[in-house]
Amino acid sequence: MEDKDTVYENPSLEQRHTAYDVEEDELREKGKDGPKIYFFILAILALIATNIYFYVKYKHSDELHGTVLSEKTQMETELDRIEVELDRVTKQNVELTESLRAAQDNARIKIEELRTKLTQQQLSRAELVNAQKEIAQLRTTVSRYTKDIEKLKNENALLISERDRLKESAGNANRKADELEAINSELEQKVALATALKLSSININAVREKRHGEESIETKAKKTDKLRIDFNIADNPLAKKAIYDVYIRVIEPNGNLLIADNNIFEVDGVEMQYTDKTGIEFSNDGKLYSYEWQGPEDFKSGSYTVMLYTNKGLMGKGTIRLD
Template sequence: MEIKNGKLILDDEKAQDEKPKNSSKIYFFILAIVALLATNAYYAIRYKNLGKQVEVLNSEKSQLEIEIDRIEAELNRVTGENLELAAEFQEEHDSARALIAELRSQLDADPNISQDDLLKTQQEIRRLRSLVEQYSTDLESLKDENRELSAERDNLQNSISSITERVGELEAENSGLEEMVKSASVLKVSSMNITPQRANDNEQSDAETRARRTDKFRIHFTIANNPLAATGTHTIYYRITEPSGNLLTDGSIFEVNNEEIQYTEAGIIDFQNDGKQHSIEWEPQDYKFQKGTYTVILYTTESILGRAAIVLK
């Protein structure tokens, strides 16, 4: 029992007064425990969600890395298939390579990359994909242009070949025509005769028939009219063979169609395509004419003009 404020308080009454105070303390501890449990649960859930977020971010980061690898592989494939063409788009190729290196550097720089950084990287990857697609499209367009140019070149070469072949044919035809004209334009003798004479006889003297009385030959010939032949002076070469068949020559040579031939002597005539008769006189020194047949052949540098023979007794 206890006296308080001049009153006597029994033990039962004291116990009844302390009971409410103890209950309050119990409630406080219970509330504190509940609050602690709630806090622990909150942080447990929060850390659990944070772990899931980190896992999701890492997964997205891996996917982005895979996508970069895929785009780079496509870039390598397109470049490898078009090595010759790729040089013309080197700037686009280098830009794509630089962006790939930059994105990989960004992903490797921070192992705990944030969501915002991932979003930015995704945007850059989309830009990279667009850049590689444009690069591929440009290469294909250039390849198509090259195919068209190759086809045009082949067609042009075929045309050139056809034209060249036709030009060759025309040149052959022209060459043939030139040969025909050349052949048709040569001088030809329409008549020719040989007059043996003594040294002191003039042109109107009678012809000799005996070898011992002959000192010279007068060769008369008329050239046939030919409108294709060139008028003016022409050199006439003549070859005289004696009855034994020997050519009378001092070794002088001229060319007929690029062939060298020895001749006896040469003279010059003025051809005007007028049917005029021409004459050449051959009077050898210290030569004794023989009995038998002498043959005279006239030439120009293009062909034989004509031939004639005379018999001396």
């Protein structure tokens, strides 16, 4: 028993060589597996790096895509605001100048162009930035256009105010002119009345013509051949010293106007018939004027009314009664 145990605890040289060879073979095998493990670890690391790269890339891409969509939405909203502002200004019923109409048309064309660009699915970052610049320029253009419209509106308001003021002034002037015309007409009438010749006295006699040129005053109608009308003109320094036509109207006892022909004269625009007319020279010296009217062949009994006129109106009248 002791011999066997001694052999086990103290192997022989051959046994030790065999054990060494086994260990060497194991180490050799382990040495062969080392590079495989290394490359396997590298492959795992590369796969992890690739996954991280694509994760970061697609995450950035999603974020960029979201940013693009957000910016496109903001720009579309800005275009809506610009268009609303353009519509608001357009509805103000201001008569646009040619340049303002052209600016409005160009702004609307630009809005449509930008809307078309923003609806494109593949819009690069550069195109997006350029669109933002164009919208900013459009905003500036519409803002300037709005200011021009407001300026034009204010100018129109001033012109309308000035027009109304001028119309009011013209209305006042017309009313004043009408008032002055009425006053002037009234003054003219007063002047006409003031300068018109008026009788201070009138005396009418029936005259009978006798043989040898003798005449006598009568009161009988059947003996009367003519009427003698003597009159004086009242003092009037305003009346023009000149020769005046005097129109005589004789009304017979039955109320008829005696006329020999269709004699017409005008007084203040009114046409009137007259019996006879004569001319007198007025010099405002109070002298006596005399006129003889050859009446009808047979005078009637009753009252005869004699009225004297100038173109400015009635000078005066008198009556005579014949038996």
